[in-house]
Amino acid sequence: MNYNITKNTTNYANRGMNLENDINISNDFYQVNNIALINKKPTPIRVSRVDYKHSKITEAFFEKPSTLDYNGIYRGKYIEFDAKETQSKTSFALMNIHKHQLDHLTKVIEHKGIAFLIIRFTKLNKTYLLLGKDLLNFLKTSNRKSIPLEYFNEKAYIINLTYLPRLDYIKVLDKII
């Protein structure tokens, strides 16, 4: 199989610099090779003032997202996930996920979509895929404000960094769904 490596709209200058970038170039790879169609949603912005003469927004504010950052389609199935990095070596702080996002993730699962988090422990050089159901199970059974690394080692799946695609999370999904 021949893989197309590049897509015109992507800037590869920052390749591999951070998790979001790794995911974006992996999504480009999935898209040009017809493996999956997954996009980052635009950041929600509340526009409050527009200079119509110059088609320019002159006042606006970032809003908290109420859904997860990425969604799309893989083999007809609905996929939605969020990606987070942590500097901690021992746990992932749950304050990184808003209440509205948890509600939304719960609904995605109820509607038979595939929901998950991609969490990178930057200082450990490890990237995990944690299924939404395992996140919700943790929240049901624990009062902790962070998910310990042990829980990731027990329930989540390691996503290896490779050359193409950079972060092959679809390969991990293939194994577990």
Place this chain on the structure above:
Amino acid sequence: MNYNITKNTTNYANRGMNLENDINISNDFYQVNNIALINKKPTPIRVSRVDYKHSKITEAFFEKPSTLDYNGIYRGKYIEFDAKETQSKTSFALMNIHKHQLDHLTKVIEHKGIAFLIIRFTKLNKTYLLLGKDLLNFLKTSNRKSIPLEYFNEKAYIINLTYLPRLDYIKVLDKII
């Protein structure tokens, strides 16, 4: 079955004023009643200047969307669509849909998602659901720069306005997919 009518975050003051609003309140209805989970994507905005001290964006520009405006999940299946109104009584101008959006729609279909347009002929008081495949077939077989109303009457499906939900496009999908 008891239906929840309202959702806290929605402003119903403009109810029924236009197509986008009709779709948004229908999506709220689908969501609170666990029928489907469909959201409007945020408008893509390129931020070029931020006043970090006041957490305020001071210069930004609207960008052309490269995907369709709404996406989500219905019974595990991926849904994506766009909504357009036309003042014409005889045809829908294709310049309303960008090249990138057509490419994206084609890909959604290739990945076995459900893609369509909701087109309202405002002056005729008629709202149609046109499946993506029928849009693409038209483009393949015609050089016209607009889709005539006859094509809608032949290939598309009327979506009736009702009280709840306002615009029941899921009911139409149930019949045709």
